[in-house]
Amino acid sequence: MAQKPSIPKGTRDFNSEEVSKRNYIIDTIKSQFQLFGFQPIETPSFEHSDTLMGKYGDEGDRLIFKILNSGEYLKGVDETFYLNIIRIQNLIRDGYERLLKHLKAQNDLNSLFERDEQGFMELINEWKIFQDQDYELFGFRKSYILLKLSRAFYESNFGENKNLSYSYTGLLVKEILDKYIRESSNKIVSSISEKALRYDLTVPFARYVVQHQNDIEFPFKRYQIQPVWRADRPQKGRFREFFQCDADVVGSTSLLQEVEFIQLYDAVFTSLRLEGVTIKINNRKILSGIAEVIGAQDKLIDFTVALDKLDKIGEEKVKQEMRNKGISEAGIENLQPLFALSGDFSSQVESLKSILATSDIGQKGIEELQFISDAIETLGLKTAKLQLDVTLARGLNYYTGAIFEVSAPEGVKMGSIGGGGRYDDLTGIFGLKNMSGVGISFGLDRIYLVLEELGLFPETVSEQTKVLFINFGSKEAMGCLKAIKALREKGVKAELYPDDAKMKKQMNHANRRNIPYVVLVGEQELEASNFTLKNMASGEQSTLSLSDLLQKLS
Amino acid sequence: MAQKPSIPKGTRDFNSEEVSKRNYIIDTIKSQFQLFGFQPIETPSFEHSDTLMGKYGDEGDRLIFKILNSGEYLKGVDETFYLNIIRIQNLIRDGYERLLKHLKAQNDLNSLFERDEQGFMELINEWKIFQDQDYELFGFRKSYILLKLSRAFYESNFGENKNLSYSYTGLLVKEILDKYIRESSNKIVSSISEKALRYDLTVPFARYVVQHQNDIEFPFKRYQIQPVWRADRPQKGRFREFFQCDADVVGSTSLLQEVEFIQLYDAVFTSLRLEGVTIKINNRKILSGIAEVIGAQDKLIDFTVALDKLDKIGEEKVKQEMRNKGISEAGIENLQPLFALSGDFSSQVESLKSILATSDIGQKGIEELQFISDAIETLGLKTAKLQLDVTLARGLNYYTGAIFEVSAPEGVKMGSIGGGGRYDDLTGIFGLKNMSGVGISFGLDRIYLVLEELGLFPETVSEQTKVLFINFGSKEAMGCLKAIKALREKGVKAELYPDDAKMKKQMNHANRRNIPYVVLVGEQELEASNFTLKNMASGEQSTLSLSDLLQKLS
Numbered sequence A, B: 001m002a003q004k005p006s007i008p009k010g011t012r013d014f015n016s017e018e019v020s021k022r023n024y025i026i027d028t029i030k031s032q033f034q035l036f037g038f039q040p041i042e043t044p045s046f047e048h049s050d051t052l053m054g055k056y057g058d059e060g061d062r063l064i065f066k067i068l069n070s071g072e073y074l075k076g077v078d079e080t081f082y083l084n085i086i087r088i089q090n091l092i093r094d095g096y097e098r099l100l101k102h103l104k105a106q107n108d109l110n111s112l113f114e115r116d117e118q119g120f121m122e123l124i125n126e127w128k129i130f131q132d133q134d135y136e137l138f139g140f141r142k143s144y145i146l147l148k149l150s151r152a153f154y155e156s157n158f159g160e161n162k163n164l165s166y167s168y169t170g171l172l173v174k175e176i177l178d179k180y181i182r183e184s185s186n187k188i189v190s191s192i193s194e195k196a197l198r199y200d201l202t203v204p205f206a207r208y209v210v211q212h213q214n215d216i217e218f219p220f221k222r223y224q225i226q227p228v229w230r231a232d233r234p235q236k237g238r239f240r241e242f243f244q245c246d247a248d249v250v251g252s253t254s255l256l257q258e259v260e261f262i263q264l265y266d267a268v269f270t271s272l273r274l275e276g277v278t279i280k281i282n283n284r285k286i287l288s289g290i291a292e293v294i295g296a297q298d299k300l301i302d303f304t305v306a307l308d309k310l311d312k313i314g315e316e317k318v319k320q321e322m323r324n325k326g327i328s329e330a331g332i333e334n335l336q337p338l339f340a341l342s343g344d345f346s347s348q349v350e351s352l353k354s355i356l357a358t359s360d361i362g363q364k365g366i367e368e369l370q371f372i373s374d375a376i377e378t379l380g381l382k383t384a385k386l387q388l389d390v391t392l393a394r395g396l397n398y399y400t401g402a403i404f405e406v407s408a409p410e411g412v413k414m415g416s417i418g419g420g421g422r423y424d425d426l427t428g429i430f431g432l433k434n435m436s437g438v439g440i441s442f443g444l445d446r447i448y449l450v451l452e453e454l455g456l457f458p459e460t461v462s463e464q465t466k467v468l469f470i471n472f473g474s475k476e477a478m479g480c481l482k483a484i485k486a487l488r489e490k491g492v493k494a495e496l497y498p499d500d501a502k503m504k505k506q507m508n509h510a511n512r513r514n515i516p517y518v519v520l521v522g523e524q525e526l527e528a529s530n531f532t533l534k535n536m537a538s539g540e541q542s543t544l545s546l547s548d549l550l551q552k553l554s
Helices: A016-035 A057-063 A080-104 A117-127 A142-155 A162-192 A202-211 A256-271 A284-293 A297-307 A310-324 A329-339 A345-355 A360-379 A444-454 A474-489 A503-512 A523-528 A546-553 B016-035 B057-063 B079-104 B117-127 B142-155 B162-192 B202-211 B256-271 B284-293 B297-308 B310-324 B329-339 B345-355 B360-379 B444-454 B474-489 B503-512 B523-528 B546-553
Strands: A046-048 A195-197 A220-229 A241-250 A278-283 A385-388 A402-407 A416-423 A437-442 A467-469 A494-496 A517-520 A530-535 A541-545 B046-048 B195-197 B220-229 B241-250 B278-283 B385-388 B402-407 B416-423 B437-442 B467-469 B494-496 B517-520 B530-535 B541-545
Touching (some): A016 A220, A016 A444, A046 A202, A142 A162, A162 B079, A202 A220, A202 A241, A241 A256, A241 A444, A256 A360, A256 A402, A256 A437, A278 A284, A278 A360, A284 A297, A284 A329, A284 A345, A329 A345, A345 A360, A345 A385, A360 A385, A416 A444, A467 A474, A467 A503, A474 A494, A474 A546, A474 B256, A474 B360, A523 A530, A541 A546, B016 B220, B016 B241, B016 B256, B016 B444, B079 B142, B142 B162, B202 B220, B202 B241, B241 B256, B241 B444, B256 B360, B256 B416, B278 B284, B278 B360, B284 B297, B284 B329, B284 B345, B284 B360, B297 B310, B329 B345, B345 B360, B467 B503, B474 B494, B474 B523, B503 B517, B523 B530, B530 B546, B541 B546
Parallel strands (some): A467 A494, B278 B385, B467 B494
Antiparallel strands (some): A416 A437, A530 A541, B220 B241, B278 B402, B402 B416, B416 B437, B517 B530
């Protein structure tokens, strides 16, 4: 490999500073998860394909990374696949030969090709060729195939030029084959791949809960911080490998969980010194209620998808989209108060109450919101604010109650930095019914970008080695290593430059790595058991005993 | 999915206790890595296939997990593959028809089948059928194919029974096809899979260094703690997904690195309270020297593989294996002092000096060992001991200098819990020459088992929630949440039982989760702003104010 190596698109290398900053965020989230009583679990990077497939919709299935079975990859492929390839070839070849026989029996070949398609087909039908077998191949029309075959006959000088016959029928075979192979991909994949990389942490968590249900004490509060993989088209800020940081509770329907999750968001972002985030809340029941009120229950998804865009495209375009999706003018009219919703949480709730007066499910949603909002008012938030956002739908259809989304402080252009909600039947897909779940997620990559933009990473986060000992030769180096050992025992990150290189090179090394101190031990210092400590920023130098050095640096 | 879900063989779910214990080991290793001046990097879970393939030998290539290209999986397959499938069919069919024609022209068909194979082939050759095309198909002998075809002719009543002809030639097609497909697997895989899961951390590190060489300040000391994947046959203690914890230095040939790595092993295992591990050391140059002295330079690998088994199979069997591999009796004779090597480090080194007196490279190896051993003697080790082990080869052919392996304290049955060495040309595979590397690795899973066996995990490691507040209803719950908020701010892991369930159920929950304290706030306590704290182990109860509660628990 002579060319410079690279990594797959959508993936990233992280250097030391990036790892340290990412770990700072992860550790902050982790310690809040723990303070709130969440327990860590970890699941394998890959799951059985059927654990994941069909859980994220067709688009999701497409974006799941599949792992090839090991060994003879093609062994598992159903032989029908190969036999069909041969069948395509045979049918075309047989068909051509039969056509040839019939055509050659015609007296006036030239007039044959002057017929229009309709006339040609009628003639072919009269001859009753192909009647005894299935020649409608893989979605290709009979007339299309016959025309292509007769063209082969015509172009090959009425079948005389074998090579030309072969070329023309070959092209047809290739065309049909290409389509067949393209369409077989999805069927084939399940026979050559039985494992797939984790797509999110929620489905593996549901699988975990069902698999280990007898060992789990419910309600079960778990957190999980692991990478997930998606074969999405990579773009700015969207990666094919990224970490998810999730906390979920399963086995309790108590709305106090929602209250706790709002406090948890507040606690994490406050710890990260990211003050002023907005925690937006909505409730699926309110969306259902609105759909009911405007007579669009059957269009709930179309409706919420349109409503979700209010921020981006504005009221008029949202209405237009709803009209396009078949929501009645009267229904849209009923929505008007919704677009005008404003004021604080309570006054918005009051408006909702009147909008949803006739919807039971809507009323239930309002009750839930009210409970959560009252509790948060009583308990208080440190730096975040809670905001009702009836346009919040998060595209995900599995939420059944509360829906959360967190946005960065005003002035920072960034999508949501967290989200979550309640799903009444988390584990049903794996056969364990009636397990309500509620959870939230933190968007590590986006939080990173926000902290970077606002300069909120503590300076100490990426602090590496504190002191570099300059190497003056092996005798001096041994003296240094003794001091270094003592420093490390006191928790000081200390290193010796490994080679007896030029002084300037070693000092440059310290500079380039932002190491704040160097220690110089030459022959003289070694004899006197002294250490010359240099502050790289100020240039200040002092000669110290070992114990003074330890005290100064630790 | 009605059946209970499961995970792929060789992978693991980790529960809360396991995650905590694993993190305890990882965090201990990580903080020592940092004290020694190593900087973290992380690389993607998957790399371009050609970054990994061919780096670990044939066996390694086989064990690398390949990821299917997304989208139309079969799109990338060279069409030659499909055309060959068709070609197999066509050639057999054409061949059969030609043979049919010739055979039918024979007067005495029955006598034809009485000939032996040789005679039959001669006849066939005389007829000169198939001469104009390539009919030696995919390794199947011409005579075999002709015999099968003539059998089809014979069994189908001299070609009269078309169905039987078709069945017999079909069987032959299938047989050839199966072999062709089996043998195509490896070729096909490169067109349907361009990414593969990381197999170790060393090759991705080498790739990282070359790719980012302009941003890296050398010598570069990096650590990396990430999972790797191998499609090994799973067995006790061997997994398909496991963590590696590696520290390497690249860009320095100084032997002080080896000295530092020995100290690092000592520091980590001492921190883990795993005292008395043995750090075994050897040097590839000594192995080369020995091979030279016994005249088996060209058999260095066979020789080291055999020597490596000394512990397991004993001196006699090792000698037998060497004889089998063609090492001369005189050579094995010269080895005798090696088998008798004993005593402390220095006396072993003295024996080696005389054994290797005539080998330059051997002498160089001894010098290196001596330097390292002297340095370690000067600096001292806390709890580990350093041992020379000339049988240590670690199977890996890329080591060029020091070779390390760590074994658990005596009495613990466990393979090596760490290993490493120096490789002079780490990055050469990616085109960056003359970069010496040296590194070590910690075996997380085995260290876990050893700590578990010896009861060395600190009790606090898996300590979760410290106090559970019992839920007596929503009014009381709100009072609890206020106290819980205050506790969390003081760093106490505190939770409210989410549902207003029966008291007994809630107490059981605390018990099953080993939560040491519960707090009871009934109507009375709520009114008096009091908290009844119960110690779950002693049963002791006391009623406290909020500030006393905070003080007591934090």
